[in-house]
Amino acid sequence: MTASEPAIRVRGLTTRFGDQVVHDNLDLEVRRGEVLGVVGGSGTGKSVLLRTIIGLNRPASGSIEVLGHDVAGLGGAERRSLEERWGVLFQDGALFSSLTVAQNVQVPLREHTDLSREVIDELTGVKIGMVGLPAEAAGKYPSELSGGMRKRAGLARALALDPEIVFLDEPTSGLDPIGAAAFDQLIRRLQRTLGLTVFMVTHDLDSLGAICDRIAVLVDGRVLIVGPMETMLRETHPWVHDYFHGPRARAAYGA
Amino acid sequence: MTTPAEAVRAASEGDRFVVALGGRWRIDQADRLDRRLRGLAPGAAKRVLIDLDNVEALDTAGAWVVYRTVKRLREEGYAVEFTRARPEHKALLDLVESNDWPVECRPPREPPVRAFVAHVGSATLDIIAETGMLIGFLGATTITLFRSLLMPWRVRWTALVNHMEQVGLNAVPIVGLISFLVGAVLAYQGAEQLRRFGAEIFVVNLVGVSVLREMGILLTAIIVAGRSGSAFTAAIGSMKVREEIDAMRTLGLDPMELLVMPRLIALVLTLPLLAFFADVTGLLGGGLVAWMALGIGPAQFIERLGEAVPIWSFWVGIIKAPVFAFVIAVIGCYEGFRVEGSAESVGRMTTRAVVEAIFLVIVIDALFSVLFAFLEI
Ligand SMILES: Nc1ncnc2c1ncn2[C@@H]1O[C@H](COP(=O)(O)OP(=O)(O)OP(=O)(O)O)[C@@H](O)[C@H]1O
Ligand SMILES: [Mg+2]
Numbered sequence: 345m346t347a348s349e350p351a352i353r354v355r356g357l358t359t360r361f362g363d364q365v366v367h368d369n370l371d372l373e374v375r376r377g378e379v380l381g382v383v384g385g386s387g388t389g390k391s392v393l394l395r396t397i398i399g400l401n402r403p404a405s406g407s408i409e410v411l412g413h414d415v416a417g418l419g420g421a422e423r424r425s426l427e428e429r430w431g432v433l434f435q436d437g438a439l440f441s442s443l444t445v446a447q448n449v450q451v452p453l454r455e456h457t458d459l460s461r462e463v464i465d466e467l468t469g470v471k472i473g474m475v476g477l478p479a480e481a482a483g484k485y486p487s488e489l490s491g492g493m494r495k496r497a498g499l500a501r502a503l504a505l506d507p508e509i510v511f512l513d514e515p516t517s518g519l520d521p522i523g524a525a526a527f528d529q530l531i532r533r534l535q536r537t538l539g540l541t542v543f544m545v546t547h548d549l550d551s552l553g554a555i556c557d558r559i560a561v562l563v564d565g566r567v568l569i570v571g572p573m574e575t576m577l578r579e580t581h582p583w584v585h586d587y588f589h590g591p592r593a594r595a596a597y598g599a
Numbered sequence: 600m601t602t603p604a605e606a607v608r609a610a611s612e613g614d615r616f617v618v619a620l621g622g623r624w625r626i627d628q629a630d631r632l633d634r635r636l637r638g639l640a641p642g643a644a645k646r647v648l649i650d651l652d653n654v655e656a657l658d659t660a661g662a663w664v665v666y667r668t669v670k671r672l673r674e675e676g677y678a679v680e681f682t683r684a685r686p687e688h689k690a691l692l693d694l695v696e697s698n699d700w701p702v703e704c705r706p707p708r709e710p711p712v713r714a715f716v717a718h719v720g721s722a723t724l725d726i727i728a729e730t731g732m733l734i735g736f737l738g739a740t741t742i743t744l745f746r747s748l749l750m751p752w753r754v755r756w757t758a759l760v761n762h763m764e765q766v767g768l769n770a771v772p773i774v775g776l777i778s779f780l781v782g783a784v785l786a787y788q789g790a791e792q793l794r795r796f797g798a799e800i801f802v803v804n805l806v807g808v809s810v811l812r813e814m815g816i817l818l819t820a821i822i823v824a825g826r827s828g829s830a831f832t833a834a835i836g837s838m839k840v841r842e843e844i845d846a847m848r849t850l851g852l853d854p855m856e857l858l859v860m861p862r863l864i865a866l867v868l869t870l871p872l873l874a875f876f877a878d879v880t881g882l883l884g885g886g887l888v889a890w891m892a893l894g895i896g897p898a899q900f901i902e903r904l905g906e907a908v909p910i911w912s913f914w915v916g917i918i919k920a921p922v923f924a925f926v927i928a929v930i931g932c933y934e935g936f937r938v939e940g941s942a943e944s945v946g947r948m949t950t951r952a953v954v955e956a957i958f959l960v961i962v963i964d965a966l967f968s969v970l971f972a973f974l975e976i
Pocket of ligand 2: 390391392435513
């Protein structure tokens, strides 16, 4: 496996639900160590793309490689060892409701490492602190948390095993602006220090501008363009233009 | 792969104790490395230098294992410093250091005796509080029911018919099969005993009275409690977890009217029909066995049934059906509304609903027996 090989490579992906075609021959590459932001209108299939890449959704056709492995062709043990190398934050957190926040974070640590209980407990505290949750939140159950806190707890669980890739589905929606900015900084920091690859679905223009190395725009079931913010700002496609030059965009970075 | 010996090399240099770390410090190795670091004892040296020059890879777990050792050494009175750390490794060490917050990882355990006493106490209080709430729910249900009767246009007819199909029509095969089998078994076992007295013909009395008065309705109620009572709790409970009930309230919709009434009315209307069906199949099963094992033909069976079993036996069974239906539906819906927070709670409440409903059905059945004995029916 070479360093230049992409972390994620999607080729000719087609996804369908009944008659509805969500992705139509979609191609996408995510480089190692980059933060890729995926944008698109509501219902264009961003979440479905994420779920398909991590193998929760069967594509109608096309190939998906993650860290050099064909996701569809993996079975049992190989698949589990690949799953240990990525972390996922679902759109609504998807915490286990019968476990406390701390126990949620510990699930992957207990399942996949042989660390001592003591170290696991300490690491849990570190992860919970890293995502900006107060220490009291550790003993709470998901139903006792606010939406933004559930997101953070979900991120702490996604980061528990120090994955190589994290998939984030709208990580900053539901966070206050200060929390969202801290979240961006955390992702940036982890990406720099750990060489993390980040696949991030987001509508947050600040995140897109602040931490995304490249942005992929999903239109009509395909990736219309991929590139850094400058490319997006020059793009003339009406939807992309409106997205990056709308009133909110101007307010966010004065474009 | 680096061996633990290569990963941690320690040596005293004058008053300094140098720990040179090397190789990959990642989560998959963290446990081994941690055990190696726990053995580290700088001895007489006052200053400890941690040399990170040869570290190839570091993640937060690796950084934590290093940091917790540093913390331990500092607590033991050593001055600890990092040296030759790459900026990204230093950043990671700073990151874990700044997040060194002990958190409560598992709910605190109480001493067993105290926990037992506390459990008994809180369970008692729960029962009292619950009885109160159940009575409150019963009241609310009754009021809504009367309002629905006075204003029938407010009844959700589509939902009602849908529930009637689910709790009534779809239960027909299982109710029929079970009561057929029970009727047959009853007749067969009865025949064995009665044959000794040459009183085979009394099998008809036995099957007729027990199926019509008790077995038909009781079996039906128990099957429906397991099938539909649980479904009511699970459906309403899941809606509660996903805040759908709150959403209804804010939209000015009454969950009692929308969720409880259609289920309650559907069950009250269909349970008597199911019980009737169970009576018929139970008699059919008994009759078939009587015919095959004892040679009591259908015509004789029916004639004897008419003589031996008063029509009241049938009504005694059917009269109980709406009462049982009411109890099953109210318990099912009530436990659904009591679901809180987690998916686990849905499961817990569903179990409860079924157990409580079956228990109450049997208790009420016993009370009915006492009542009918008084009335000499
Ligand atoms: N399980 C499913 N069954 C049928 N259709 C589905 C399913 N999941 C998603 N869809 C459809 O696929 C399309 C894409 O959904 P997706 O959740 O990926 O949207 P999205 O781009 O993430 O939108 P948002 O920004 O609102 O989160 C939608 O039209 C949705 O109706
Ligand atoms: Mg989505």
